[in-house]
Amino acid sequence: MTDAKTEEKPLVRKIESRRAMAKAMGEYFGEIFEAAREGSPKIAWCTSVGPAELLVACGFRVYFPENHGAMLGATRMATDLIPLANAVGYSPEICSYLTSDVGSFLKGETPMAKMPGYEFPKPDVLIYNTNQCRDVKDWMSYYQKHFDVPMYGVNTPVNITEVTEDHVDVAAKQIEAMVEPLCEITGVKFDYDLFKEKVSLSRELSEKWKTVLETASAVPSPINFFDSTIHMGPAVVMRGSTRAIDYYNLLLEELNTCIETGTGSIEDEKYRIYWDGMPIWGKLKSHSEHFASLKTCVVASTYCNSWIFDAFDADDPFKSMARAYTELFIVRSDAWKETYMQRMFDLYKIDGIIYHDAKTCPANSNNRYGMPDRLQKDSGLPYIIIQGDLNDMRCYSEEQTRTNIEAFIEQLAEK
Amino acid sequence: MSDKKLYCGVDVGASATKVVILEEDGTLVGHETRRTGVEAAEVSESCRDAILESLGLEKNAIALTGSTGFARDDVTFSDIKRTEISCHSKGCLLYFDGPMTIVDIGGQDNKIINLDENGKRTSFKLNRKCAAGTGSFLEEISTILNKPLEDLNGLAEQSETPVKLGSFCTVFTKTEILTNFRRGDRIPDIAAGAFESVIRRIIEMDPLTGNIVLTGGVVGHNPYIVKAFERVLGRPVRVPPHPQLTGAIGAALFAIEENSQGTE
Missing domain, CATH: 3.30.420.40 (ATPase, nucleotide binding domain)
Known part of the structure; x- marks a missing residue:
């Protein structure tokens, strides 16, 4: 009889460009902290798929509370902070980005405090887009009451199959209506050409990010979902600037070299998984290593693809921005989403699908209205659903999730 | 019995630990079930030892051991590990098509x-x-x-x-x-x-x-x-005849399968 054998875990290749990303993100935050310290330029808080290009064109530094929410999750601070928001009436059932961010604010603790030159970026204006969910508006409303600053937003129609001109017009008019009050806050005269330039930069950035993600269609994939969730940071927060484009050029060079040399993100990739739903931020590293130990690469995801905006067009900035932010996956009907996901399964040569049912994020949990069974029927691909949350680790069972994932890979191996 | 190869299956569940010993043809020759508690490794070992003692056998009578259940990785004498989903499937297929x-x-x-x-x-x-x-x-x-x-x-x-x-x-x-x-x-x-x-x-x-x-x-x-x-x-x-033992039986069947593949 032998003792249990301890297998050496396959490595997850570390992305070398990550230092350049950290530098770019550091510069981005440094500019916001400096603005907070100096009182100039003005600071806008914006929901992640809000009209960032307009804000940049109007002269704001743009801070994204959702990015902060993800940081609270990834640093595993969130679960201790969420109860503080629960205690002041924000339910544990609602968005845990919101509750962890509010908890962070109430306690005065943030991972940003460790960054050089940290200064709390008090908002001068709050901007939302309900294309993601109603929670983002409620989130901004909390701070509106606290700071007594103006709040503007876009209320986007949701559950759309085909985006029509009417849908776009509704959103475009709301974006245009912000111009005057925003310029009043910053005191700058609206520069239409600058706005067009910002939209053009966002288009270029979006294309770069798309190309980065599509490198994962190579076998073996040079990047995995867990890395992508981190490396999408610049695509989220640096829209309308060249900094992120420069970074993705560097990252692309690295990933293309990996493809040329057949270097995978994990060693000995055998299975390729599509992840639907939010990442479980507090478990990124352990999930990444767990999948790697199973010779499985999570190569593609709905989440990371959500920051691809094909519609941006500098020649028609308001309407194209409105279209880009209305075409988003999360805004669409299940019928549209299923067609889209089928395309992704083919592009990325997927073996199986994992749906993350995030307790506090119904809008990003696509398993709840019968989609997994419909897609399995149409694609023939097996799936599992894991129960968890983006930030609230009280909703996550380590053992149950590990068993679920391992049993799924055993099933793929049986094929 | 002593001339037959024996295989052990361990299912460390959250509530109970189940251990079985099978002959190569799947015949169940002994089993033991105890509360798992917090010492999964010790409980699984004591279950195995109790079966061996009742059969008058030593540890070396067992050719291979498979483990399953939430603490499958904690079973120190396990040679092969599978999730309980695979082991329940395997265990049921012994009895039903x-x-x-x-x-x-x-x-x-x-x-x-x-x-x-x-x-x-x-x-x-x-x-x-x-x-x-x-x-x-x-x-x-x-x-x-x-x-x-x-x-x-x-x-x-x-x-x-x-x-x-x-x-x-x-x-x-x-x-x-x-x-x-x-x-x-x-x-x-x-x-x-x-x-x-x-x-x-x-x-x-x-x-x-x-x-x-x-x-x-x-x-x-x-x-x-x-x-x-x-x-x-x-x-x-x-x-099946022993519904609580299905996972453990499946784990032992994986051990049998592993052994036969190893000797082919």
């Missing part, structure tokens, strides 16, 4: 596993993170009824009109039972209602259209649930 839908009702979780006509797994589901519908729920109910857990089955057998317990939540169900008491409902009817509540939580997980095979400790200790399941589904269900 596919296609089948395995419903495993364990102490802390439920599993539903679909196998095709070739015995290949086509899908599986685990229950949500909730005690409702599991053995833990029945333990809670026995506590509030102030009856030993092992008496619950006998009580349910005496029921004439099972009480319908409607809540999703174990804590809410306990409150609901207090209301039932005040209303004058009989304990046997509440016990039967608890079993039917377990079944309702399970039929929410899957349409259960195939041939149903029931496994798990709750099934092993409570034959009432099998009858109740048949009543709810309106058709017979199958139960």
